[in-house]
Amino acid sequence: MFGFSRPQGVSFLIMLAAVIISPAFFYPILLMKVLCFALFACAYNLLIGYVGLGSFGHAAFFGMGGYIAAYSAKKWGLDPALAIIAGGLVGAVLGAVFGWLAIGRQGIYFAMITLALSQMVFFFCTQASFTGGEDGIQQVPRGKLFGMISLQDDMAMYTVVAVIFLVTFLLIHRIVHSPFGQVLKAIRENEPRATSLGYRTDDYKMLVFILSAGIAGIAGGTKSIVFGIATLTDVANAQSGEVILMTLVGGMGTIFGPVLGALILNFIESYLAQLGAWFAVTQGVIFVLCIMFFRRGILGELAARLKVAL
Secondary structure, eight states, X not given: OTTOOHHHHHHHHHHHHHHHHGGGTSOHHHHHHHHHHHHHHHHHHHHHTTTOOOOSOTHHHHHHHHHHHXXXXXXXXXXXXXXXXXXXXXXXXXXXXXXXXXXXXOHHHHHHHHHHHHHHHHHHHHHOGGGTGGGOBOXXXXXXXXXXXXXXXXHHHHHHHHHHHHHHHHHHHHHHTSHHHHHHHHHHHOHHHHHHTTXXXXXXXXHHHHXXXXXXXXXXHHHHHHXXXXXXXXXXXXXXXXXXXXXXXXXXXXXXXXXXXXXXXXXXXXXXXXXXXXHHHHHHHHHHHHHHHOTTOHHHHHHHHHTOOO
């Protein structure tokens, strides 16, 4: 089924069932937030989990995708689908710029370049007129999908977000398990050997960086349409830290791990919000416990113990 192994097929069916029945038990708004961040985490995992490139600036793509989708939907009256696609395209273009400057560097140098570039994007967003500065872009209309289906109803919007998530998730799975994906894994495991076999590794890394940035832009654009707002929070460095934490908690280098990580952290944030500043402490404790007892992440450890790919 879609190229899944048996354990992955069972996991996908469980995830699909959860996506379908969850609105009967939880608020659709919360679930849409989880799906948007799950998509963002999957995009980041495509880069760090399968190529070994640790970016500290992925919030730039997520946040800028949100700004572009919000602006085009509010100011230009674009169809929500086109607005989200515009966010993804801008994320991909920005990813190409980041990649051109950062690809070729290794380890901490790559991470620091992406962090610095992300901070530049954040500064740009604080000054640019179209972003609204600290107020952001507010009252973004959800509009009508294809000019026919109103998305004002939360369940209608949830259905669209769920479809976007599932389709993109399957696309990521296909990328990872294609010959292209096998080369990415070879680069992660031993880049000099991949180079000796004739692969132009920098070209592969550049392409996957653009793909990851584009998907992050789609996630950010979807979130801005769902919540009707795009703010500096989504482009701040703290957001990059959030997606790293989601990926590590769920299981870096696993298909379903980032989804689980996004689910855990967003539910914790929702239900422990009353703790105020202590919420950050709670996040820190979770991260420390994950590092101590789940070095591969929750699903990563489970997959290792069961000796299956998840």
